[in-house]
Amino acid sequence: MRDMLVVGGGYVGLSMAVAVKQAAPHLDVAVVEAAPEHVWRKDPRASAIIAAATKMLDVFGIWNEIEPTAQPITKMIVTDSKTSDPVRPVFLTFDGEVEDGKPFAHMIPNVAMVGALRGACERLGIEITHGLSATGLKTLDTHAEITLSDGSTIETRLVVACDGVRSHLRDLAGIKTVHWEYGQSGIVTTVEHERPHNGCAEEHFLPSGPFAILPLKDNRSSLVWTETTADADRLVRSDDLIFEEELERRFGHKLGALKVVGDKRAFPLGLTLARAFVAPRLALAGDAAHGIHPISGQGLNLGFKDVAALAETIVxxxxxxxxxxxxxxxxxxxxxxxxxxxxxxxxxxxxxxxxSNDLAPIRIARDFGLGLVDRLPGLKSYFIDQAAGTTAAGNPRLLAGERI
Known part of the structure; x- marks a missing residue:
C-alpha cells in the first residue's frame, strides 16, 4: 500500500510529491500522470513564479538549476486605455524588488521547471507512471482504492488530486464547485522583439480584457492576451501576418519589430472554486481546487501555496x-x-x-484609483509584498525558505 498517491504530474503534482518525500523519506510516494512521458518537453510556455515560490524551489534543491533560465521581473507598469488610443499613459509603476537584488517574481520556461522537478523526483525515488488517468475512487476506513484507466488499482492512505480544473477525482469524490465562464479566452504565445525589455512587465487594461507582456530571456516576451472567445479563436486561426498586425496595435512599437516565435493557443477563462478542498482520504490542490482569471498572474502560485500548506500538514x-x-x-x-x-x-x-469594459464613469474611477496608489509608496510596497508572497501572515515554512 502506498502512503500517498499524487494524481497529476504537472508543476503542482510534482512539487507535492517532492515536498512530502524530501521531508519524510520513509513515506511511499508515487505520481500518476495521464499524459505520455515526453509531452512536457514540447511545452513552449513560461510561467510567472513569485519570490516565495522560488524559496520553496530552493529548499527542493533545484532553484540553482532553474535560475539560469529565469528572467527576473525588475519593474511592472500598468496602463488603462483603448486599443485605438495613440498614447497610453502609465497610471501605476511597481519596482520589482522585495529585497536588494531579489525580484518579486521571475518568468520561468515551463520545460525548465518541470524538468527540474522530475529530476528531483528521480533522486528521491518517487515513481512516476505515465499514460494513465484515475477512473474510479473507493474510500475505505483505512485507505482509498484508485482505479486507473488500464483497469489496475492502487491502494493508498492518501490521494492528492492535482488533475486540473476539470478534475475527475473531484467529481468522483462528489465535491461540487462554484463555476462561471467569462466569455473570454486567453491567447498565449511568445514573441521576439528588436529592443531589450530590461526585465519590465506590462499590463494594459483594454476594453476586451487585460493584455500582459511578460519578459523572457534573449529579447523575447510571453504574452497573455485576453479577448472575447470568438475573437480569440479567430486570431489564433489567422496567419502570422494578421496576428502580428493585431498584436502591434496592442503591444505598440517601443520594443521595435515583433515576430511570433511560439505556438498560438487560446484557453477559455472562467472562475472555478471547489466547495470543499478535502474529502475522506482525498485532498485537492492546484487547479483541481481553484481556477482563477490570469489577470493577477497568481494561478500557479496559489497551487504552490497549496503544496506548501498540505505538505506541512501531512509531514x-x-x-x-x-x-x-x-x-x-x-x-x-x-x-x-x-x-x-x-x-x-x-x-x-x-x-x-x-x-474589461469601456464605460466612461468606471474608467474615470479606476484610473483615479490607480493614480492614487501610484502616489502612495507605502501602499505600493504593501501590494508588491503581497504579490511576492513574502510577508503573508501564516505562510507555510517552505514559502519562507525553511525545511518542514
Whole structure:
C-alpha cells in the first residue's frame, strides 16, 4: 500500500510529491500522470513564479538549476486605455524588488521547471507512471482504492488530486464547485522583439480584457492576451501576418519589430472554486481546487501555496504518528488554504469585471484609483509584498525558505 498517491504530474503534482518525500523519506510516494512521458518537453510556455515560490524551489534543491533560465521581473507598469488610443499613459509603476537584488517574481520556461522537478523526483525515488488517468475512487476506513484507466488499482492512505480544473477525482469524490465562464479566452504565445525589455512587465487594461507582456530571456516576451472567445479563436486561426498586425496595435512599437516565435493557443477563462478542498482520504490542490482569471498572474502560485500548506500538514501529522489520510488532519489544510483562495478568486473576478469594459464613469474611477496608489509608496510596497508572497501572515515554512 502506498502512503500517498499524487494524481497529476504537472508543476503542482510534482512539487507535492517532492515536498512530502524530501521531508519524510520513509513515506511511499508515487505520481500518476495521464499524459505520455515526453509531452512536457514540447511545452513552449513560461510561467510567472513569485519570490516565495522560488524559496520553496530552493529548499527542493533545484532553484540553482532553474535560475539560469529565469528572467527576473525588475519593474511592472500598468496602463488603462483603448486599443485605438495613440498614447497610453502609465497610471501605476511597481519596482520589482522585495529585497536588494531579489525580484518579486521571475518568468520561468515551463520545460525548465518541470524538468527540474522530475529530476528531483528521480533522486528521491518517487515513481512516476505515465499514460494513465484515475477512473474510479473507493474510500475505505483505512485507505482509498484508485482505479486507473488500464483497469489496475492502487491502494493508498492518501490521494492528492492535482488533475486540473476539470478534475475527475473531484467529481468522483462528489465535491461540487462554484463555476462561471467569462466569455473570454486567453491567447498565449511568445514573441521576439528588436529592443531589450530590461526585465519590465506590462499590463494594459483594454476594453476586451487585460493584455500582459511578460519578459523572457534573449529579447523575447510571453504574452497573455485576453479577448472575447470568438475573437480569440479567430486570431489564433489567422496567419502570422494578421496576428502580428493585431498584436502591434496592442503591444505598440517601443520594443521595435515583433515576430511570433511560439505556438498560438487560446484557453477559455472562467472562475472555478471547489466547495470543499478535502474529502475522506482525498485532498485537492492546484487547479483541481481553484481556477482563477490570469489577470493577477497568481494561478500557479496559489497551487504552490497549496503544496506548501498540505505538505506541512501531512509531514507534521506523520511525525506525531497520526493518520495522514484522516479527514481530521486534512481539514487543517482546508482551513489553512480556503479563505486565501476564496479571497484571490473574488479579487480576480472583481478586477476583471472592473477593467474589461469601456464605460466612461468606471474608467474615470479606476484610473483615479490607480493614480492614487501610484502616489502612495507605502501602499505600493504593501501590494508588491503581497504579490511576492513574502510577508503573508501564516505562510507555510517552505514559502519562507525553511525545511518542514
Amino acid at each position: 507534521e501529522a506523520d511525525r506525531l504518528g497520526l493518520d495522514i489520510g484522516s479527514i481530521n488532519i486534512l481539514e487543517r489544510y482546508q482551513a489553512w488554504r480556503r479563505f486565501d483562495t476564496f479571497r484571490m478568486g473574488v479579487t480576480t473576478d472583481v478586477l476583471n469585471r472592473l477593467f
